[in-house]
Amino acid sequence: MLEIVNLHARAGDKQILNGITLTVNPGEVHAIMGPNGSGKSTLAQVLAGHPAYEVTGGEVRYEGQDLLDMDPELRAQAGVFLAFQYPVEIPGVSNAYFLRAALNEIRKARGEEEIDPVDFMDLVEEKLKLVEWGPEIMSRAVNHGFSGGEKKRNEILQMAVLEPKLAILDETDSGLDIDALRIVANGVNKLRRPDRSTIVVTHYQRLLNYIVPDFVHVLAGGRIIKSGGKELALELEAKGYEWLTEAVGSA
Amino acid sequence: MADRSGGVGVSGAILQDYVATSRDAGAGAPWLGALRQAGLDRFQAAGFPSTRDEDWRFLNLAPITGTSFRVADTDAAGVTRAALAPFLYPIPGVITLVFVNGRFAPALSDRHALPRGITLQPLAAALAAEGELVRRHLGQYATPVQSGFTALNTAFVADGLFLRVSRDTVLDAPVHAVFVTHSGADGVATHPRNLILVERGARAAVIESYVSLGQSAYLTNAVTEAVVEDGAYLEHTKIQRESERAFHVGTTHIRQGRDSRGLSFSVSFGAAICRNNLDVVLDGPGIEAQMLGLYMGRDRQEVDNHTSLLHAHPNCGTREVYKGILDDRSHGVFNGKIYVTPEAQKTDAKQTNRALLLSDAARIDTKPQLEIFADDVKCTHGATVGALDQASAFYLKSRGIGGALARKILTYAFAAEVLEEIPYEPVRAALEAVVMSRLEARTEG
Numbered sequence: 001m002l003e004i005v006n007l008h009a010r011a012g013d014k015q016i017l018n019g020i021t022l023t024v025n026p027g028e029v030h031a032i033m034g035p036n037g038s039g040k041s042t043l044a045q046v047l048a049g050h051p052a053y054e055v056t057g058g059e060v061r062y063e064g065q066d067l068l069d070m071d072p073e074l075r076a077q078a079g080v081f082l083a084f085q086y087p088v089e090i091p092g093v094s095n096a097y098f099l100r101a102a103l104n105e106i107r108k109a110r111g112e113e114e115i116d117p118v119d120f121m122d123l124v125e126e127k128l129k130l131v132e133w134g135p136e137i138m139s140r141a142v143n144h145g146f147s148g149g150e151k152k153r154n155e156i157l158q159m160a161v162l163e164p165k166l167a168i169l170d171e172t173d174s175g176l177d178i179d180a181l182r183i184v185a186n187g188v189n190k191l192r193r194p195d196r197s198t199i200v201v202t203h204y205q206r207l208l209n210y211i212v213p214d215f216v217h218v219l220a221g222g223r224i225i226k227s228g229g230k231e232l233a234l235e236l237e238a239k240g241y242e243w244l245t246e247a248v249g250s251a
Numbered sequence: 252m253a254d255r256s257g258g259v260g261v262s263g264a265i266l267q268d269y270v271a272t273s274r275d276a277g278a279g280a281p282w283l284g285a286l287r288q289a290g291l292d293r294f295q296a297a298g299f300p301s302t303r304d305e306d307w308r309f310l311n312l313a314p315i316t317g318t319s320f321r322v323a324d325t326d327a328a329g330v331t332r333a334a335l336a337p338f339l340y341p342i343p344g345v346i347t348l349v350f351v352n353g354r355f356a357p358a359l360s361d362r363h364a365l366p367r368g369i370t371l372q373p374l375a376a377a378l379a380a381e382g383e384l385v386r387r388h389l390g391q392y393a394t395p396v397q398s399g400f401t402a403l404n405t406a407f408v409a410d411g412l413f414l415r416v417s418r419d420t421v422l423d424a425p426v427h428a429v430f431v432t433h434s435g436a437d438g439v440a441t442h443p444r445n446l447i448l449v450e451r452g453a454r455a456a457v458i459e460s461y462v463s464l465g466q467s468a469y470l471t472n473a474v475t476e477a478v479v480e481d482g483a484y485l486e487h488t489k490i491q492r493e494s495e496r497a498f499h500v501g502t503t504h505i506r507q508g509r510d511s512r513g514l515s516f517s518v519s520f521g522a523a524i525c526r527n528n529l530d531v532v533l534d535g536p537g538i539e540a541q542m543l544g545l546y547m548g549r550d551r552q553e554v555d556n557h558t559s560l561l562h563a564h565p566n567c568g569t570r571e572v573y574k575g576i577l578d579d580r581s582h583g584v585f586n587g588k589i590y591v592t593p594e595a596q597k598t599d600a601k602q603t604n605r606a607l608l609l610s611d612a613a614r615i616d617t618k619p620q621l622e623i624f625a626d627d628v629k630c631t632h633g634a635t636v637g638a639l640d641q642a643s644a645f646y647l648k649s650r651g652i653g654g655a656l657a658r659k660i661l662t663y664a665f666a667a668e669v670l671e672e673i674p675y676e677p678v679r680a681a682l683e684a685v686v687m688s689r690l691e692a693r694t695e696g
């Protein structure tokens with residue numbers, strides 16, 4: 001599904017990713033943890049194609065294609081989805097209009113017809129249940145005036161409607177109270193499928209109580225310094241990141 | 252100095268029209284005759300402004316000053332309610348006064364009983380019925396010396412909206428004054444004149460629309476004077492949807508008293524050349540004022556917004572947001588003057604002006620003009636000109652939306668962010684639809 005080999009990236013003069021290698025197979029859930037500033041969001045944004053980051057080395061293959069060579073909208077149309085750490089507000093444009101436009105672009109790229117408006121409403125109605133929302137949210141402007149929690153929930157709603165093959169969730173848990181966390185995690189879990197892979201970026205172990213990963217990787221200084229199973233997250237919870245980063249620093 | 256050549260060229264025709272108009276409205280009191288004469292004298296002395304005047308230097312007025320306009324015929328025949336429908340907004344309780352080619356058209360208007368303490372009339376009627384009150388205010392705020400256009404308007408004062416909301420009275424539905432210039436109006440000039448008096452503690456909302464049926468080239472030269480007394484509240488919305496061959500010069504002068512609140516909203520979509528002057532004078536402490544604007548230009552449209560805000564007393568807060576969307580070879584001007592006198596301590600003034608240029612040939616001249624003579628003040632201004640917001644563009648791309656569709660959505664969002672502050676949902680919805688249809692026309696074209 002996704003193969004990242006020795007990825008280096010920078011923003012302006014700042015070198016941020018220093019050789020990341022990671023393989024994600026279909027159906028797997030990988031958690032990426034690490035202290036603030038370690039490059040987690042940068043990795044997520046580079047995978048989605050954010051123009052602020054320049055890839056200075058390495059390669060990324062997605063379903064056999066050179067992902068880094070694709071425009072961001074083509075990546076999305078090919079099934080890559082990034083749930084933003086800070087979702088953007090789009091005043092005046094309703095959630096319904098926005099989601100339908102996105103879905104239609106993706107369908108057109110796959111050579112499918114645009115979705116019939118009635119079918120779209122049916123689809124949305126079903127997906128809203130996943131995030132325990134009523135239909136009112138669809139007439140509100142995209143993320144505009146949403147609370148932090150609502151924005152995160154809206155990202156999961158978009159993911160549910162767009163049905164990506166590779167979902168990257170960047171700190172989808174941050175700023176959520178326990179109820180919202182449960183709703184968001186539930187949504188993600190219900191979207192788990194054998195052919196859909198998920199990368200969960202998080203600073204805290206808390207989310208991983210709900211979304212149980214197959215693999216956990218620790219990012220520090222733009223490198224994966226340790227990988228393991230789900231028990232690694234618990235160890236990090238107990239000991240913090242210092243023991244790892246110090247061990248690396250003195251090595 | 253003004254450019255005399257344009258002024259002198261048209262003044263002969265103007266003089267004849269003036270003589271005709273003043274004879275026709277000849278029943279007017281001597282003070283009115285004197286006011287008009289003062290306007291005419293000033294216009295003949297100074298003429299139209301030109302790019303040599305600091306306040307007009309970005310706007311080429313030659314198409315206006317080089318045309319010999321004539322007085323409009325005021326026959327409302329041919330204008331129907333159906334034809335006006337796209338310019339009316341289904342606001343519950345709205346009172347609509349329609350003016351055709353500058354004159355009140357009762358058959359097209361929709362008036363209903365008003366609470367005591369509210370006088371709503373065409374100005375022509377108020378000049379007769381409320382002569383003394385009108386005399387005390389008319390021409391006191393927007394004066395002929397301010398510009399040749401205001402001078403000319405003053406020379407032709409005849410009709411427009413007159414609204415008085417007396418002390419502590421609330422007018423809960425808005426008044427909508429629709430100035431329509433009708434088809435076959437090539438070369439016609441109208442000079443609507445509006446007077447709005449919101450007395451102590453009263454509340455009112457006024458919408459002024461300037462529209463056209465058909466695609467004529469005419470001149471609308473409108474002046475509005477509004478007085479918002481102590482503790483009063485006025486929402487003033489101006490919607491300019493003239494023909495794209497027309498010329499529109501509109502001056503709105505709002506004087507606010509102590510502890511009053513004011514909202515001025517200005518939307519400009521039409522006219523080949525549009526100039527909006529908005530002067531807000533904060534004439535007491537504790538005032539809040541907001542000035543919001545949205546303008547769109549395409550083809551070779553020229554849209555010039557000049558706003559001026561005078562902070563003359565302490566503890567007043569103002570917020571100004573103007574946004575423009577310029578396409579093709581259109582040209583925008585934004586000049587936002589904020590003047591803070593030494594007495595106006597604790598002034599809090601925020602100004603933002605943003606323009607989106609959708610084509611390489613579109614241009615904007617913007618100039619914030621902060622003149623601050625008090626020391627304990629908070630004044631901020633920010634101007635951005637350019638292309639679409641990168642973060643938003645990436646967000647759309649990350650959802651599979653790129654290219655022309657992304658541009659359309661983001662341009663629409665840029666406009667909607669101002670429009671959502673329009674107080675009435677039906678107005679907002681209608682204007683959002685206008686923006687959307689212009690953007691749709693663009694992607695198809």
Ligand SMILES: Nc1ncnc2c1ncn2[C@@H]1O[C@H](COP(=O)(O)OP(=O)(O)O)[C@@H](O)[C@H]1O
Nearest residue numbers: 011014016035036037038039040041042043052
């Ligand atoms: N666009 C950018 N421009 C400059 N520096 C950046 C940019 N994005 C991230 N950085 C820097 O790169 C480092 C890693 O940031 P980020 O990837 O956001 O970390 P994390 O998500 O792990 O907290 C930080 O020092 C951050 O300040």
Ligand SMILES: [Mg+2]
Nearest residue numbers: 040041085171
């Ligand atoms: Mg981050």
